[in-house]
Amino acid sequence: MxxxxxxxxxxxxxxxxxxxxxxxxxxxxxxxxxxxxxxxxxxxxxxxxxxxxxxxxxxxxxxxxxxxxxxxxxxxxxxxxxxxxxxxxxxxxxxxxxxxxxxxxxxxxxxxxxxxxxxxxxxxxxxxxxxxxxxxxxxxxxxxxxxxxxxxxxxxxxxxxxxxxxxxxxxxxxxxxxxxxAENVLEKVKKQQKVEEEILASIANGTVDRSWVNKLLAEKGCEDYDTN
CATH class of the missing domain: 3.50.30.40 (Ribonuclease E inhibitor RraA/RraA-like)
Structure with a gap:
């Protein structure tokens, strides 16, 4: 027992x-x-x-x-x-x-x-x-x-x-x-790692796209008075 x-x-x-x-x-x-x-x-x-x-x-x-x-x-x-x-x-x-x-x-x-x-x-x-x-x-x-x-x-x-x-x-x-x-998680992690490496490279060379921020705020109904 x-x-x-x-x-x-x-x-x-x-x-x-x-x-x-x-x-x-x-x-x-x-x-x-x-x-x-x-x-x-x-x-x-x-x-x-x-x-x-x-x-x-x-x-x-x-x-x-x-x-x-x-x-x-x-x-x-x-x-x-x-x-x-x-x-x-x-x-x-x-x-x-x-x-x-x-x-x-x-x-x-x-x-x-x-x-x-x-x-x-x-x-x-x-x-x-x-x-x-x-x-x-x-x-x-x-x-x-x-x-x-x-x-x-x-x-x-x-x-x-x-x-x-x-x-x-x-x-x-x-x-x-x-x-x-573990194997399934690792596969996803490697994909994210590659995406983030590309984002960091775009920040360094000045081509990063930040339009998603305003797009997401608009989708969520945020009232935005920012004119910049």
């Missing part, structure tokens, strides 16, 4: 490396735009590392706020390229990871951390390029009692993250792409 709330499950399906490599070449705003602007892993999550992008496979952890026992287990069982995504309830009273866990994760070739909670030893993170996204910082350490679950669906900021989904993070934040939709 499954011990609901205190269990460790496997990742049943993973993205291939070619797909991960392709997502490493696109930005989170383009991904978000092509997921109907409804998907983001919480606006409270901000990067705490020095620089660098995050792309990898979601290894999910759901833990009691302030407790990191299952996060330690996740670090030990993660495969190279996995991103440990932790729902710790957004609680900032106790840190979920610190420098020791950072160094172990690096040694294990984990791709990064996404922590719906707090971290500590912030200087170590800020001086490093290991991707870490969190909601805040506190010096108070965690407990190690459990319970918790590994590789179950979790929710952060209203977005569902499933084990095996693709996690992408950059300066604008974190977005998670459902594995079953």
């Amino acid at each position: 499954s011990q609901l709330g205190f269990r460790i499950l496997p990742i049943n399906k993973r993205p291939n490396q070619d797909l991960l490599d392709a997502f490493s070449e696109v930005v989170t705003p383009h991904i978000s735009d092509n997921m109907s602007r409804m998907s983001a892993v919480g606006t409270d999550l901000r990067p705490y590392h020095n620089s660098g992008r995050l792309v990898g496979t979601a290894l999910t952890v759901k833990t009691r706020p302030g407790d990191n026992l299952m996060v330690h287990k996740a670090i030990d069982m993660a495969m190279p390229g996995d991103v440990i995504v932790v729902d710790a309830g957004g609680e900032l009273t106790n840190a979920i990871v610190g420098e020791i866990m950072l160094r172990i994760a690096q040694k294990n070739q984990i791709a990064g951390f996404v922590i719906n909670g707090a971290i500590r030893d912030i200087a170590a993170f800020q001086e490093d390029t290991f991707p870490v996204y969190a909601c805040g910082v506190t010096h108070r350490g965690p407990y190690k009692d459990g319970p918790g679950e590994i590789n179950v669906p979790i929710s952060i900021g209203g977005m569902i993250i499933k084990p095996g989904d693709i996690v992408v993070g950059d300066e604008d934040g974190v977005v998670v792409v459902p594995l079953e939709d």
